[in-house]
Amino acid sequence: MKSLQLIFSNPRYFGPAWVFASLNIWFGTWAIYIPSVKEKLDISKADLGIALFCLSLGVFVIFPLASTIINRLGVGKATWYGVFLSSIAALFPLLAPNYYVLMVSLFLFGATNGLTDIAMNTLVTEIEKEDKQNFMSAAHGFFSLGGVIAGLGSFLIPWINNPFLHMVIMVVLVFSVNVYFKRNYFSIQAAPIEKEPFSLKLFKPLLLLGIIGFVSMGSEGAIVDWSGLYLKEVVLAPELLIGSGFLAFSISMTLGRFLGDGISARIGSIKIVALGTCIAILGYVLVLTGSIFWAITGFAFTGLGFSVIVPELFRIGGNIKGVDSAQGVSFIAGTGYAGFLLGPVILGFIAENGGLKNTFSVLLGVAVLVLIVSQALTRRKRG
Structure with missing residues (x-):
């Protein structure tokens, strides 16, 4: 539990860990409303499967580009921009007026999530190298914790009774915490390495x-x-x-x-x-x-x-x-x-x-x- 104590006692570690939780809170909140989106747009299970594939496609499209983006911006900035874009993209699927907009919205949500995922894991790797402290596993524990928080948020459904408003509340609360802690990692750069040719x-x-x-x-x-x-x-x-x-x-x-x-x-x-x-x-x-x-x-x-x-x-x-x-x-x-x-x-x-x-x-x-x-x-x- 030393890494968990480290995260809660030092904002340098809590900031990146909260990014892990944020990603799963937003994704988990969206997942709660998948049945209602299907019903609202009157689409079949097969159509829903294709729409969800668009989310996965967005993730896969960003993977080959992510390392270039992260190295160009710096890992701290890339993580923050990923959080910012993911928080906006999380709102789109629940606003989609038709099936085709839903597919595009999920593609964007997947792409921004993919960038944030790779950036936050790279960020923790770099902090571990610099500080000689291990907290990668605990950071992934925060991702799991984010899913638990999203699940608990489902108890708000009867009181809010509005999927988009529910997502807005979650985005604003979670994003506000990220804004407060981003200064602790924003300027972090990946340590230079001596690259070797492919072999x-x-x-x-x-x-x-x-x-x-x-x-x-x-x-x-x-x-x-x-x-x-x-x-x-x-x-x-x-x-x-x-x-x-x-x-x-x-x-x-x-x-x-x-x-x-x-x-x-x-x-x-x-x-x-x-x-x-x-x-x-x-x-x-x-x-x-x-x-x-x-x-x-x-x-x-x-x-x-x-x-x-x-x-x-x-x-x-x-x-x-x-x-x-x-x-x-x-x-x-x-x-x-x-x-x-x-x-x-x-x-x-x-x-x-x-x-x-x-x-x-x-x-x-x-x-x-x-x-x-x-x-x-x-x-x-x-x-």
């Missing part, structure tokens, strides 16, 4: 990290989408407990991220990735037992295991020798986000043809793959 030697560690990111975030997305259905159809849990797997996963992930920096400081980034993977593997084994108690416990273990992996990937990616920190973070973000989006879709086809239990068996298998890849990173570091 397989440089690309190999990025590729290994990308594989881990794709699989880890793909697994996260799968648990978000499929845990409830698994408990209902495979474990035959009562209706009251159907959401308990995701709840256990989310709580343990948030707690794990607040604890991760201290463990990482003691054993190192690569070892904590391997440790987290072992915990996630144990979790999948428990999920596959078919027992209600052990399955829910298993989801908690997977959340705890995966909680420390993604923050460490950003930390490692931003510190590869000869690779610009913004480029390393952009690559990890791109491959990880691709996994988060494509993983549940791929596993959906497996579930349709082979059943949900086979789907979670595949997730167990890819977790073992992550462990093998993390060992390859360990060997490379020793070499």
Whole structure:
């Protein structure tokens, strides 16, 4: 919990951490109103799926450009401009008068979120380098906390009874906090590095990290989408407990991220990735037992295991020798986000043809793959 204490005691660390929370508060508030937007515009599920793909497309379009933008503006300024643009873009989807404006609005929301995501992870990487303090994992914990805050905001719906007004309130409150703390990171620049020409030697560690990111975030997305259905159809849990797997996963992930920096400081980034993977593997084994108690416990273990992996990937990616920190973070973000989006879709086809239990068996298998890849990173570091 040292990193959490660090964040709350020093505005230099709280400012960037609050950016993480802000992004998920705005996104989570939008997500609450997806059903009402569908109803308001009278669009089908297929049309809604295409519109949501536009959001993802916006994220992917910005990824190749983000490192250039960040290096040109400076990582502190890029983070602030990302916050400013994201806060404006968050308002557009709920104002969309028709389907086509909704698609454009979601594209812009995705693009601004993507820029902010990469900038804020690069910013934390640079502050960690400069201050010799670890708080990347706790910053990702703030992202998870932002989702919790957005969820609690759903209790305001009956009183506000206006989706756009609800979003305006959240944007103004969250943005005001960002305005107050932005001076603590606005002027931060990425430390100059001695770049090396492209080579397989440089690309190999990025590729290994990308594989881990794709699989880890793909697994996260799968648990978000499929845990409830698994408990209902495979474990035959009562209706009251159907959401308990995701709840256990989310709580343990948030707690794990607040604890991760201290463990990482003691054993190192690569070892904590391997440790987290072992915990996630144990979790999948428990999920596959078919027992209600052990399955829910298993989801908690997977959340705890995966909680420390993604923050460490950003930390490692931003510190590869000869690779610009913004480029390393952009690559990890791109491959990880691709996994988060494509993983549940791929596993959906497996579930349709082979059943949900086979789907979670595949997730167990890819977790073992992550462990093998993390060992390859360990060997490379020793070499």
